[in-house]
Structure formats: structure tokens, C-alpha cells
């Protein structure tokens with residue numbers, strides 16, 4: 001097996017390269033510049049991460065977004081690869097630590113924002129530390145014709161020239177239009193690059209356009225049927241984001257919002273809630289997403305039509321990065337056209353371009369808008385339309401879009417007021433969360449928690465009594481904020497009835513010995529659902545959670561680990577990996593390593609725990 005394949009397996013846990021990955025990697029290793037154009041989720045990162053591990057010295061990755069680099073560095077470290085980033089979130093001490101480690105050759109990969117490059121400290125470091133490869137991620141940011149132009153990207157050539165020796169330069173983007181492609185080559189000064197454009201199709205995405213009478217009603221139905229999944233709802237304006245988010249919160253959805261009008265801190269917190277699966281729906285403007293690598297987004301709903309197919313495909317493409325089936329649904333209304341026109345006009349209001357150029361750009365934007373409207377109204381295959389737009393013609397009808405295969409009529413689950421479903425439901429995961437929370441509170445307080453206190457902690461209440469007792473620092477704080485007070489009381493009630501909890505006078509709660517069976521020994525908690533608060537959450541027992549018991553258990557274990565390590569769940573293993581694990585049911589470490597997405601380090605780190613969980617299920 002050749003070296004790069006070994007690395008692919010050892011660090012990333014995959015057996016095969018995808019698309020043009022191998023060719024691009026080979027070219028870089030042979031010292032050639034490359035330009036890789038692949039759709040979102042196509043696997044661009046590996047194209048520079050693998051050479052980084054094979055080349056001597058450092059690989060510098062230039063990346064536009066802070067959230068992106070933090071996630072990637074976290075993922076690399078978890079896989080056992082020495083990596084770091086430099087951006088404005090680091091304190092001065094932290095920065096000098098990174099610089100020191102760089103000089104000692106401790107990292108293979110450094111992520112940096114383009115604004116950093118020409119800083120004095122950075123330049124000094126770059127002249128001292130041998131840099132073999134510079135990777136420019138989201139390279140379209142250098143193009144003034146693109147949507148995401150960043151002036152600081154224009155500093156990259158100057159930076160490259162200041163280096164004692166020109167490293168190999170590779171550039172990656174998902175934006176395919178020829179104008180942008182030419183711009184990247186020219187502005188970055190790529191030398192005789194290997195240019196690879198790989199197919200833009202994302203077969204696991206199902207596209208659909210609806211023109212509903214009531215967008216709200218439709219959204220509600222769509223979300224109610226996807227409560228156990230994670231997704232994004234895009235709106236065109238901040239105001240609409242605020243309204244839709246409040247509306248969803250009122251209806252009991254675990255929604256968070258994101259737009260440029262929110263304070264940084266709130267934005268960061270909301271984004272984190274979503275990344276860590278504490279909130280399942282993110283309502284956002286297009287300010288949210290570039291660089292969001294969350295892999296288990298299983299739907300992207302556009303509440304408004306975006307201004308271009310470029311934006312649409314990029315935003316919709318944030319669904320299904322783990323390769324699992326995912327949905328991209330656009331809710332179209334005639335008013336969206338008016339809003340989009342208005343936003344285009346507005347975007348040029350403060351432009352200082354000469355009139356002629358401004359008019360030309362505006363015309364270009366209007367043309368893009370009409371192509372977008374056409375997409376919303378075409379009776380033909382939506383995938384064909386998208387691929388054709390990006391220059392890929394003669395593709396067959398897909399059979400998997402809203403026009404090729406119209407959706408079956410979806411009926412929303414019953415309204416909360418009248419739950420009428422009988423049946424059983426596995427609430428093991430909920431039970432584990434509640435029980436571990438009570439244990440933690442009792443340890444933190446040195447005496448027993450009450451029902452009220454437990455509910456407040458689980459819901460992440462801002463009550464000052466929690467803060468005074470440090471309970472807002474517990475890892476279970478806010479863990480179940482997607483649940484209502486009634487639901488949590490109901491779960492606690494069920495746990496008392498089943499003897500996992502003792503409930504004394506004044507609602508004092510203590511875990512019993514039996515609780516350990518649920519927490520550590522795989523005992524499942526099954527409840528019958530009658531006219532209970534929980535029935536609302538699980539309207540039809542058995543049909544809502546598609547996860548088998550085993551998969552649910554693996555996910556629960558992942559959640560526990562993620563919480564412990566304070567990382568988003570997908571950094572530990574992706575859904576695709578857990579599903580492959582549930583399918584292969586490995587019995588030992590060698591078999592465990594054959595699961596897709598399990599590398600050597602993660603295998604060692606998590607293998608025993610997952611193998612134990614698997615064994616428990618075989619019994």
C-alpha cells in the first residue's frame with residue numbers, strides 16, 4: 001500500500017480516495033501547483049491535509065473563517081495530527097505559544113486567516129520555519145466577481161513572494177464558474193497548475209421546490225416531521241429570521257438564530273448550540289454557514305428564494321455532508337422576487353464603483369436572479385437544472401427530486417393540545433441525561449437536588465440560584481433545553497415510578513442503585529405513552545425514530561463522549577461512521593478499524609468503549 005493510502009486509512013479511517021483527490025495529492029507531492037474545484041462536501045480538505053503529513057516542514061492553510069479553522073483543527077487533533085491555528089480569538093499568550101511551537105517544528109499544519117499573513121510576527125516566523133505547502137481554502141474569496149470577495153485574500157501573492165523559497169501552492173473552492181476560476185489562477189499566481197473540476201452532483205441530496213399558500217404552516221409541518229434531525233432554515237432578511245425563529249420557539253422547537261445584527265457573543269453561542277446539537281434548527285441569513293463543517297445537517301429549508309443559483313447551491317449544499325440522504329427544500333413565493341430585487345439594489349447603494357461598472361454588475365445579478373426564479377418554476381428535473389447551470393449538461397433525469405418524484409402528502413403530527421397516540425417509546429437516552437444530571441447536581445451541591453432545580457439545570461435556566469451554586473457550569477446544564485418543563489417532569493416521574501430515582505418529601509431527588517444499570521450497563525427504559533406530555537414528542541411510537549436500538553445506543557455513547565471532551569458530536573464520529581458501525585457490528589479492534597471513518601488514533605481512543613457498547617447489544 002502506498003504511503004498516502006496508509007495515511008488515509010491511519011488518520012482519516014477511509015479506504016478509498018474520492019473523485020480527483022488522489023490526482024490532486026499526487027501533483028502536489030510532485031511539486032506542482034493545483035487548483036481543485038469540487039462541490040461542498042467533496043472532500044477538499046484531505047487534498048492538502050494528506051500532503052501536509054507527507055511533506056517535510058509545515059503546511060500553511062489560509063482559510064477565511066474563524067469557525068472553520070477551529071473546527072478543522074479540532075478534528076485534526078482528535079485524529080492525532082499536530083495542528084494549530086492563528087486568528088483573532090487567541091490571546092497574546094496563546095499566540096506566542098503557537099509561534100514558539102512553530103519554531104520548534106511541533107505542528108504539521110497551521111491554519112491562519114489571510115489578515116495575519118503580512119503581520120510582522122507572522123512574516124518573521126514564515127521566513128524561519130520551512131513551509132513546504134501553502135493551501136488556499138475557499139479560494140474564490142480572491143475573486144472580485146465572486147459572492148464572498150475578501151480583500152485580504154489579495155495579500156496572499158505578496159506573502160508568497162516574501163518567503164525565502166516559494167512553496168507549492170494549492171487552491172480549493174466549490175465555485176465553478178469560469179470567470180472565478182480564471183481569477184483564482186491569475187490573482188494567486190499559480191504556476192502551471194493542475195486544474196481539476198469534479199462533478200457537481202450531490203446524489204444524496206433531494207431537491208424540492210414548493211409554492212405554499214402559507215409558508216409558516218408548511219414550515220411547521222416540515223419541521224414537525226423532522227424533529228429528531230438537525231437542519232437549517234435560511235431567510236433573506238434579519239427581520240424574517242427573528243420572526244421565524246420566535247414563531248418556532250413558541251411552537252416548542254429547539255431553534256436558534258444567526259444573523260449579522262446579533263452581538264458577536266450571541267452569534268457564537270447560538271452557532272455553538274447548533275453545532276453541539278443542543279439546538280436542532282438554525283434559523284439564519286446567509287451570514288451563517290460558510291465554513292460550517294457540521295456534517296449531520298439533514299435538511300436545508302429556504303424560507304425565501306436566494307438571489308442566485310450560486311448562493312442556493314452553496315447554502316443547500318450544507319445538508320448531507322456526511323453522505324447520508326438529506327433534503328433541500330425551497331419555499332417559493334412571488335414576494336421573494338421583490339425582496340431579492342430590493343436587496344440587489346441595496347447592495348450597490350454605497351458602492352464607489354464607476355456608474356458603468358456598477359450597472360454591469362447589477363445586470364449580472366439580475367440575470368442570476370432570473371435564473372433562480374426559473375429554477376423555482378421549472379417543471380423539469382431540478383437536479384438537471386442545477387447541473388446544467390454549472391455547466392454539466394446531458395445528465396439523465398434524477399428520479400429523486402420534487403419534480404421527478406413529487407412528495408407524498410405529509411400530515412403533521414397531532415397538535416400538542418390533543419395527543420391521542422398510545423404505544424411505547426424508548427426514552428433511554430433521555431433517562432441517561434436526566435440521571436447523570438441529578439448525580440452531578442448532587443455532587444456539586446453536596447446535598448440532594450429537587451425536581452424544580454433539576455428541570456432548571458436541564459433546561460439551562462438563567463435563574464440566579466443556579467449561577468450562585470455553580471450549576472451553570474455542569475456539563476448537563478442546558479442539555480435538554482429542547483424539552484418543555486412538563487416533559488422533563490414527566491420523564492422524572494417515569495424514572496421515579498420505575499425505581500431509578502427516589503423522590504422524598506419536598507420533591508427531593510436521589511438516584512438509586514438501579515440508575516447505574518441505565519447509565520452504565522445498557523438497560524433500556526421503555527415507557528408506555530398515554531395521555532402524557534411525552535406522547536407529544538413522540539407522536540407515533542416506532543415510526544419517528546428511524547434509529548434502531550443499537551444505532552441509538554451508539555449515538556448516546558457519542559453524545560456522552562462529546563460532552564466529556566467538550567467537542568461537537570460529529571468530531572468524534574460522523575453519523576455515517578456510526579451507521580457503518582451498526583451495520584458491520586465489529587467484535588474486535590481489527591474489525592473496528594474497518595469501519596469507515598475510524599482511523600488509528602480514534603480507533604485507539606474510542607474503540608474499547610464502542611466495542612463494549614456493541615457487545616452489550618449482542619447479548
Ligand code: ADP
Nearest residue numbers: 014016017018039040041042043044045046321
Ligand atoms: P469540502 O471541504 O470539500 O466541503 P470536506 O473536506 O469537509 O469537504 O469533506 C467532507 C466530508 O467527506 C468529511 O466528513 C470528510 O471526512 C469526508 N471525506 C473526505 N474524503 C473522503 C474519502 N476519501 N472517503 C470517505 N469520506 C471522505
Ligand code: MG
Nearest residue numbers: 041044045137
Ligand atoms: Mg472545506
Ligand code: ZN
Nearest residue numbers: 381398401404
Ligand atoms: Zn429530478
